[in-house]
Amino acid sequence: MRFFTTEGPVRPDRHYSLPPLSRWDLAEVLSLIDQEKYFLLHAPRQTGKTSCLLALMAHLNQEGRYRAVYANLEGAQAWRERLAEAMATIVTDIATSAQVWLGDEERPRHARDVLSTTAPGSVLNVFLSQWCQQTPQPLVLLLDEVDALVGDTLLSLLRQLRAGYPQRPAAFPQTVILCGVRDLRDYRIHASSEREVITGGSAFNIKAESLRLGDFSAAETRTLLLEHTQETGQVFTPEALDRVWELTQGQPWLVNALAYRACFKLPAGRDRSRPITLDLIDQAKEAMIVERVTHLDQLAHKLQEPRVRRVIEPMLAGLTPETVAEDDRDYLVDLGLLRRDGAGGLIVANPIYREVLPRVLASGPRDSLPRIAPSWLKADGTLDPAALLDAFLAFWRQHGEPLLKSAPYHEIAPHLVLMAFLHRVINGGGTLEREYAIGSGRMDLCLRYGAVTLGMELKVWRDGRPDPQTEGLIQLDDYLAGLGLDSGWLVIFDRRAGQPPIAERTDSATRSSPRGRSIRVIRA
Template sequence: MPRRFNVAGPCKPELHYMLPAAARVLRARRLVADFNYFVIHAPRQTGKTTSMIALAQELTASGDYVAALVSVEVGAAFNSDPGAAELAILDDWRLALAAQLPPDLRPPVWPEAEAGARVRTALSAWTQAAPRPLVIFLDEIDALQNETLISVLRQLRAGYNWRPTGFPASLALIGMRDVRDYKVASGGSARLNTASPFNVKTRSLTLGSFTRDDVALLYRQHTDDTGQVFASAVIDHAFALTQGQPWLVNDLAKTVVEDILNDEPRPITVAHLEAAKELMIQRQDTHLDSLAERLREPRVRRVIEPLLAGGSLSDVPQDDIRFVVDLGLCRFDGPGGLVIANPIYKEVLPRVLAFTATASLPHISPAWLKPDGSLNPDKLLDAFLAFWRQHGQPLLGSVHYHEIAPHLVLMAFLHRVVNGNGALDREYAIGTRRMDLCLRYGGPHPVTMGMELKVWRDGESDPRDEGLAQLDLYLAGLGLETGWLVIFDRRSGQPPIAQRTTVEAATSPQGRTITVVRA
């Protein structure tokens, strides 16, 4: 069977292209050798499970340990009933361990125990029966919540003192978040009802994203198997789009090979990657869809909303910022501060947030097109003004992120304009109170348009002059001499949108011709 790029579940070397998995967690091997308890946390779909399965297999094959990965995810169905959760977890472990270990290394029959002590009792019995030190990797720990999470953590803490002869010599909790951030309920604000539910951890490790060289090594495996080439420029672009996020790296290549090129062995180009990126975003693959679900959580919104609007994060709790980083939605960009994790997510997030507005758009005749199919910017402006005056007010109420509702409605309109014949790029900058848009439209005469969006709120001065100066810098980077400055007036007591929407011409500080839209 030919190998494929994997986007679902742990990688298997005989089926999937993959990097040496255990090599990604070398520090974990040292912690195991010292009989430590520790945490592995990283965003979803970064290879945690694959890496820890590989490490468990290597440890067992060495003859020095009995090592296995088991999950507690099935216990999430009983987050307020620890006893029922324990039974489900232990039953699932039995199946998982039968697939991983030979009969002489598997645990004995789980002994009877009271609810709230079954996990500890089972691990203790297996430790005493095992012919070598027992190493357990406990996956999906943050699927548990409430009393069940507290119970499991306390049982592990209680058994720690009796390692390595009475309890696993080494144990790792694997999930998206560091244990210090586990809440009574996912997304809740209260901490667990104990000061230190797992204060025996020695280290918290995380899995980084792939480097550019990692991406090249992964894609080269496909070239070696099939002869299909990813040129150096293509690898550079793949890394730029994904920033090495493992699931995106795999799905981008899989979409190119299987969906864009239909398994034809043609060389892959940057244009193919761009087409694949658009297809991934449009169909909202499972991983991207799970990110969309996260955007509804209040603590995620508290970070993402000002980030998209170019606002300040000064009032955002540190725990919320850490939470979105642990989820993989954002990353720290050195001196650039907090940013959206990668360009694909930068496309996905606003499109998801604007989905309802996009679905609510009325039929709009493409009056902005010339007879030859190219874009007429003047007609586009007329069409937007007419659309905004008639539909802006009701559409603003359809957007969940109220602070950036005008931005999202405008983007929904522009996506209707692009409609597969171009692209809409976005730039955000914390603290600048702006969002920049670049509309690129194809056709016989390609057009590039630069826009800057500003919001005028109560207590603030007119942002026109600041916006003109900021737009100068953005247009200079695009090589353009004209652009739009769109100012959304969100001050209280203003006339209806249909009455206050106006347009005027202005000249920027560097002499560019700017169309100022007051909406």
């Protein structure tokens, strides 16, 4: 029986899948190959790049006009800038791939001969040139994980390909496709001899195109999910189908991971007589986030990179970044962490990522929290919002100041500490949803616990700015209206210089919003 997969290239005989070649413009790709072009395929991790390359290789070899070989170069990454060892690994891996995919038993011996007689700086060039002269059909080389290489190794690879380019197709590959997460412009190569930065574009200026593999469309997401129904008879409710698209926005790994967990891991989902419901999809989403599954953990690790922080920190704070280089913005889009919306602005790529980012950043404060008795629960286990407010005010007065230092992003340190506290609250079975965007000037939180829904808006009072209460009451009105609530919290963190200690300035008062809602204004 087939299943949803998140591990490596898809196998249609084992995995639910979309035809890989349907996910890009095959006519354009074949035209580039016919024109002897060298080009790139890039997309975020785990979006199906390798599956597409393998399908293209099979298509070309079956057609018979070209000999196509796929090779993964990631093994050479371990050698870093040890050029001789790295280039030997690259040549050996390409030769082994030719043996595996084409049955070319001569290629490994040929590689050993070249490696024993040729300097590292030209070994790939010589190997490919001799190989192409020995084969009747033009060679198409599909090189995966190229951007895993670093420094002189990557620089040498690009320059050897560039040096052989004029000899194509008789004495060098007709087409080389370089594949990785990032576009070539973002290959920043630090030459070990001079330490200057060389961009990938300058080292490989023969590139004709950069093709980006997109996420699934809403229709493709639905088609993939319904393969499970066709295979097993188990249906997805319409709400569940919509929820998968809403949560993932078609990110292939997330679609497969959500569906696999809902259909194959959750006990209710394994019962094929029961439908996959919206509730099962939400359970699967929450479990993935809590467990920090590998894909989300890799994403979280990126948050420590300075170029990522320069964009994400102000976004979480609702600020507009002062000056962020275009390369940094493009880098986050290439990673798949952000996307450009219809208006051209940057937003988090999907709701799951939007949930993961602040959760990860709040993990430090969360781990630093003292033991807190759940005084916000009534005797019957339901949430008492008034008691929750009292508990938070007491917590903030006593622990707010030192916990701010445990937050990795200074601009949103108060937000992270509050979220860490609220995670203690929902450990008993609630959820915490977050809304934020560049330039919004706020972060919105929605805490759900049983029958209780509590909407909050977080604002920061900064030096040189007016008291944000008036603006916050107007914005919170809109947020509460969307939640169908007639009351909520407006939390104002005073980050101006020269303020009294947190314990002295923390208080709360009830105010009325412009639309008559009862708002608890918390100044912290």
